Amino acid sequence: MPLRSDPLPRMAGHLSFMRAQSKEICQVRAGDLAVLGLPFEDTSAPYAGQSLAPRALRETSVYFGWHANPQFSHPVDIDARHEIRTDGLHERLCDLGDITKGHDEEIQTRVKTTTQQISQRGACALILGGGDHLAETVERALPNCQTTLLGGAPGKTQDFQIAPLCDDTTDIYELDTSARLIAFSKWRDKSKPLFVRFDLSVFKTSLSALCDQPRLGGCDLEIVTQWLATLGRHEVSAIMLTGLNPSRPGMGIVKVGQRLMVTALLAFIYARLGFTNVHPDCQTFKENVPK
Amino acid sequence: MTAALTPLNAPLIQPGYRLFDGPLHDVSDVTLGQIGVVGMPSDWTHSSRLGTRFGPAALRKATTIMQSIRPQDASFDPDTGLCSLPVANWLVDCGDAEVTAQDVNATTEAIAAMTEVLTVAGAIPLALGGDHYNSFPACLGYSRGLIKRKPATRFGYIQIDGHLDFSDRLGAWGSHNHATNARRISELPNVDISNMVWVGIAGWVDGGDLELIEKQGGRIFSASDVHKLGAAEVMRQALAHAMRGCDELYLSIDIDAMDAGYLPGTGSIVHSGITPRQYYDMLEALATAPLGGLDIVEVSPPLDPSERTEFLAAEMLFRILHRFRTRPVTAQ
Numbered sequence: 001m002p003l004r005s006d007p008l009p010r011m012a013g014h015l016s017f018m019r020a021q022s023k024e025i026c027q028v029r030a031g032d033l034a035v036l037g038l039p040f041e042d043t044s045a046p047y048a049g050q051s052l053a054p055r056a057l058r059e060t061s062v063y064f065g066w067h068a069n070p071q072f073s074h075p076v077d078i079d080a081r082h083e084i085r086t087d088g089l090h091e092r093l094c095d096l097g098d099i100t101k102g103h104d105e106e107i108q109t110r111v112k113t114t115t116q117q118i119s120q121r122g123a124c125a126l127i128l129g130g131g132d133h134l135a136e137t138v139e140r141a142l143p144n145c146q147t148t149l150l151g152g153a154p155g156k157t158q159d160f161q162i163a164p165l166c167d168d169t170t171d172i173y174e175l176d177t178s179a180r181l182i183a184f185s186k187w188r189d190k191s192k193p194l195f196v197r198f199d200l201s202v203f204k205t206s207l208s209a210l211c212d213q214p215r216l217g218g219c220d221l222e223i224v225t226q227w228l229a230t231l232g233r234h235e236v237s238a239i240m241l242t243g244l245n246p247s248r249p250g251m252g253i254v255k256v257g258q259r260l261m262v263t264a265l266l267a268f269i270y271a272r273l274g275f276t277n278v279h280p281d282c283q284t285f286k287e288n289v290p291k
Numbered sequence: 292m293t294a295a296l297t298p299l300n301a302p303l304i305q306p307g308y309r310l311f312d313g314p315l316h317d318v319s320d321v322t323l324g325q326i327g328v329v330g331m332p333s334d335w336t337h338s339s340r341l342g343t344r345f346g347p348a349a350l351r352k353a354t355t356i357m358q359s360i361r362p363q364d365a366s367f368d369p370d371t372g373l374c375s376l377p378v379a380n381w382l383v384d385c386g387d388a389e390v391t392a393q394d395v396n397a398t399t400e401a402i403a404a405m406t407e408v409l410t411v412a413g414a415i416p417l418a419l420g421g422d423h424y425n426s427f428p429a430c431l432g433y434s435r436g437l438i439k440r441k442p443a444t445r446f447g448y449i450q451i452d453g454h455l456d457f458s459d460r461l462g463a464w465g466s467h468n469h470a471t472n473a474r475r476i477s478e479l480p481n482v483d484i485s486n487m488v489w490v491g492i493a494g495w496v497d498g499g500d501l502e503l504i505e506k507q508g509g510r511i512f513s514a515s516d517v518h519k520l521g522a523a524e525v526m527r528q529a530l531a532h533a534m535r536g537c538d539e540l541y542l543s544i545d546i547d548a549m550d551a552g553y554l555p556g557t558g559s560i561v562h563s564g565i566t567p568r569q570y571y572d573m574l575e576a577l578a579t580a581p582l583g584g585l586d587i588v589e590v591s592p593p594l595d596p597s598e599r600t601e602f603l604a605a606e607m608l609f610r611i612l613h614r615f616r617t618r619p620v621t622a623q
Contacts, residue, residue, distance in 0.1 A: 009339075009462055009463050009464075010338065010339050011339060063339075064495070066495075066497075071458070071461065071462065072499075073497055073498045073499035073500075074497075074498040074499075075495040075496070075497065075498060076496050076497070076498040076501050077494070077495055078492045078493065078513045078514075078515075079493070079513050079514065080515075083498055084495075220564060221564065253593070253595070254555035254560075254594060254595060255340075255555075255560065256555050256560060259551065259562065260551075260552075260562055263494060263562055266495070
């Protein structure tokens with residue numbers, strides 16, 4: 001899809017993540033961020049509706065599609081006063097669309113194949129779930145990968161659980177983020193692919209309002225953003241968003257959950273593509289493209 | 292035989308809700324020092340999520356309900372430790388401005404005409420949005436009225452908001468919409484950008500707009516500033532900046548500066564982390580500010596089925612108007 005020269009209302013036009021260009025897998029290049037939707041849900045989940053999340057996330061993401069709107073200049077994070085130059089983002093971020101429907105086995109095969117192809121091309125898969133039951137399929141597509149979790153159900157013992165911690169006695173608010181970042185660096189084996197699971201339940205419920213797994217002791221937006229920015233500076237092979245259910249009573253109207261997730265995800269996207277604050281010592285996105 | 296019906300001669304009241312259950316009169320009946328309420332039930336100038344056309348009605352209902360459950364006589368406020376008595380005749384609801392759908396100019400002039408009459412009379416216009424664009428016509432009328440009442444007077448401007456609203460144009464909506472209201476206000480003849488202050492800005496903003504504001508001396512306090520400095524201190528600094536060389540203050544209250552987790556019923560939600568308590572503390576820090584006019588905007592009842600948004604917004608009005616609706620009880 002070519003860049004428009006005229007402004008386009010947010011609710012109009014072809015829907016893609018952050019107004020990214022649509023691509024086919026064969027067009028994905030090393031260093032790209034390739035968005036992939038998994039509009040499926042676990043039929044045994046307590047609440048139906050997570051299959052609607054990819055569309056909801058894309059709709060909200062359009063708000064952040066500055067790079068595709070000629071009327072905007074460049075975004076500035078007003079809290080940190082970080083200035084981002086998004087030149088080139090349109091060439092690096094692409095939307096592959098959704099996995100097509102089918103029987104469970106067919107879906108799993110398609111998810112696995114697509115994730116593998118994205119990874120083999122040296123790109124990062126940005127996967128919009130959907131239920132978290134397909135996370136293991138994504139994991140299997142990335143041989144020997146390390147998995148880190150932001151929210152959701154507790155992972156395996158070898159996974160790095162950013163939040164929630166398995167130790168129920170620890171209050172998330174009192175976590176020493178610096179110490180956790182050091183622990184993450186020690187855990188991380190750069191010879192292995194990295195898979196990030198990002199579930200809406202990582203946020204404290206007062207912020208996310210409603211999600212399928214409400215968590216009173218969750219994180220605030222600042223901590224989640226800080227972690228996603230950190231993860232974005234690693235060679236992440238895939239990041240998967242789960243836990244959003246737009247059909248929960250009220251959620252489809254208030255849209256708080258999807259806005260919260262996309263707002264935080266922006267930190268990952270900018271860091272992953274090498275867009276940082278404009279500073280002489282900072283890398284530009286061109287320097288950060290994997291060889 | 293059916294018994295003859297006894298005629299009912301109960302006293303009648305005006306149907307519908309008025310803000311704070313106040314009387315309904317024409318703008319020309321509002322007098323010096325009173326609050327004159329103008330409804331702006333328009334959301335044609337919002338670019339995405341609508342519903343603020345129902346905002347004025349929701350605020351009228353919420354303030355009336357909350358008023359009815361508050362003490363009608365002297366009361367003690369545990370927050371401030373002060374006793375106060377309600378004041379009579381402090382507010383007049385002038386009804387809604389005539390909104391002409393898809394005719395921005397006609398709607399603008401209709402709103403401005405009402406706030407201008409109120410300002411000339413020495414009353415304080417309180418405009419109820421509507422989307423945030425409507426803040427511009429409300430302020431436009433105030434600006435015109437101020438020129439007539441005190442020709443040499445300049446006013447300061449504070450906008451509590453999650454967004455700057457300082458774009459020159461926005462997509463298909465052109466130059467007059469909910470993202471350009473502050474820019475249009477900055478072009479009024481009796482306000483200067485160096486007297487304009489934004490409080491509660493959250494997330495990502497347009498770098499060009501930010502640079503333009505700060506180069507010309509405008510001041511921006513982010514949501515992080517509110518968390519780091521404290522709500523009262525931020526507002527103290529904001530007021531000091533806005534009032535340099537000015538006699539009056541125009542206050543624009545966009546409810547979306549509050550975190551969407553608490554207040555989801557608004558068109559452009561942000562995750563500022565600002566709690567209801569912090570928002571109210573900001574408003575109470577303006578308790579003695581020389582208010583010349585104000586508006587409250589972006590209350591969108593259809594976007595919050597729980598209705599808590601309109602009650603949180605109504606409480607904002609209780610806080611900012613505290614000194615008008617009550618008087619202190621002197622200790623014996």
